[in-house]
Amino acid sequence: MTIRLYDTKTQALQDFVPLVDGQAGLYVCGPTVQSSPHIGHLRSALVYDLWRRWLVYRGFTVTLVRNVTDIDDKILASASQGSSQALRDGEPWWALAYRYELEFTDSYRRIGVLAPTYEPRATASISEMQALITRLIDLGHAYPATDDSGDVYFDTASWPTYGELTRQKPGDMVAATDADPRGKRAPQDFALWKGHKPDEPESASWRSPWGAGRPGWHIECSAMSSRYLGPHFDIHGGGLDLRFPHHENELAQSNAAGDEFANYWVHNGLVNVNGQKMSKSLGNSIFAADFLDLARPLVVRYYLGAAHYRSTIDYHEGALVEAEAALDRIEVFLTRVTRRLEDTRFAGSGAQIVPADFAEAMDDDLAIPQALGVLHDRVRAGNAALDGEDLAAAATIRGEVIAMTEILGINPHAPEWRTSAGSPADRALDALVERLIEDREKARSDRDFASADRIRNELAEAGISLEDSPTGTHWSIEQ
């Protein structure tokens, strides 16, 4: 049982060999909290949540660090522009960043992404960033800007392997058309430290050996990952769009400073909408809050987690309906089997062990599409066992299905997905519907099918569907 993962740097599947037996350290680039989370952010967080759950299942003690970039050009820009809402005019950058951070946290929680081991904010590691920059200057890999900006740049020419992560040669790269050469020696040199500008708030400025200023984006992750996971750690993750320049630059600066850095680089695929990347200019971004209005959070989790983590998800209308239908199959089976096994010697949870082929798929670079194939096969077998009254088999399969859904975080009966069940309104509804079901049963036994069907139709119009089964008639609200 070896877990394999696709390492972006070597462009190959690799056996996961941890630095320390039984432990796995993951650093994942979290969002820049400059606007509300969209479904791409949800997917990214979900992918590493799934990796983590599988590593834990395989016995690893996982340290998952996902940062929050809470100081950045964009955040300052958003804050300085103010907002059309009077209440928020003059909102400081740090309040804006925190407001969005809370939205991210809430969205993650709603789709069942477990809190990381730690979630460091960039602004809390400024001194570590400065220490790293100082090392780079001392080693001749960074230099203060040649103008009086107070910037400090990484000297890409001093680092021969620069570009290795994305296999690009600096000479082949197209220089940004709007690039401001500022005090750089070469266009591809990137800012480690950005000198304070007069129009920026004092609160976004820290003292440094190179003058007041703030950190560049890339240095943040190099500093935070080594602070919490050490200079050499197992896995570095993030969105595919972060490979260049962000991860390339992290790798270069950390290696140049003498840190071994990540052993494996993992990148998740992006979420497109109708074949196009979400972008502000196209106005096609789907925000997490809106998406979660379209379907239950559990369905959103199933949908975003069902595709292989490295593939692009192309969202189109109707996709959530299909996900809901697939998930319902699992949910209906679990409800059905639990009900049937009640008051038998097979009641209770039983052994929760995942089938070997499920584990094999998960070990193989987290092949969730195949793992879901196994899950659905088991559901069918479980339903067949129930049809044949083979309760022993049904109980075994129930344990397997619960084990698989727990690992994927999609067990419909898990406490995190529970809604308002048990409220006074629910009890009242239950009493009324049960009363109507009794009336219908009476009509059916009298062979008064017109009355029976009228009751069923009335309930259907109210959004309540009925299922007749050997264990009686059960009702559920159409989701």
Added chain:
RNA sequence: GGUGGCGUGGCCGAGCGGUCAGGCACCGGCCUGCAAAGCCGUUUACACGGGUUCGAAUCCCGUCGCCACCUCCA
């Protein structure tokens, strides 16, 4: 110009040389008073053109189309 990825049946989505993916949808059967749910079965595939091989969705070459990144990005 450079780097990387993709093109599978009505839709989504696995597959990495040989026997089944799976889900959704559709159709037929069983079950049911009729349904629903469930089970069983059927039907549609590998962008195109060559090549390698006993055998190719899978490997090689070429063509076409699509996408991402190349200093804002999950």
